[in-house]
Amino acid sequence: MRTTLTTEQRREEILYILHMRGHETISNLENELEVSIRTIKYDIEALSDRCKVKTKRGKYGVVELDQGYFVIHLAPTQLNLLEELKLGLNGQKLEVMESIIADFSAP
Numbered sequence: 001m002r003t004t005l006t007t008e009q010r011r012e013e014i015l016y017i018l019h020m021r022g023h024e025t026i027s028n029l030e031n032e033l034e035v036s037i038r039t040i041k042y043d044i045e046a047l048s049d050r051c052k053v054k055t056k057r058g059k060y061g062v063v064e065l066d067q068g069y070f071v072i073h074l075a076p077t078q079l080n081l082l083e084e085l086k087l088g089l090n091g092q093k094l095e096v097m098e099s100i101i102a103d104f105s106a107p
Contacts, residue, residue: 014029014063018065022065023064025061026041073105079105086098086101
């Protein structure tokens with residue numbers, strides 16, 4: 001039996017699976033992550049709001065990432081360095097740094 005994942009961990013796992021495989025069926029995600037189809041659909045809906053996740057209708061309901069989308073997160077040491085550097089910034093440079101941190105930090 002699989003260790004229970006938090007909602008965010010499960011969504012990160014879905015993104016990782018899609019990144020590695022290119023696409024997957026909702027049914028396979030349900031079985032692999034050991035949650036209900038409804039949960040997978042909620043996860044896909046939430047993910048589609050923040051990244052390029054697409055669904056295709058059909059017998060099994062295919063989920064995929066848009067071409068060119070990569071799942072990349074900052075390592076904790078990288079995030080710590082950026083947070084430290086951010087303290088010396090202001091104005092537009094601070095806004096840019098905050099957007100980088102927001103875009104590449106693990107949820």
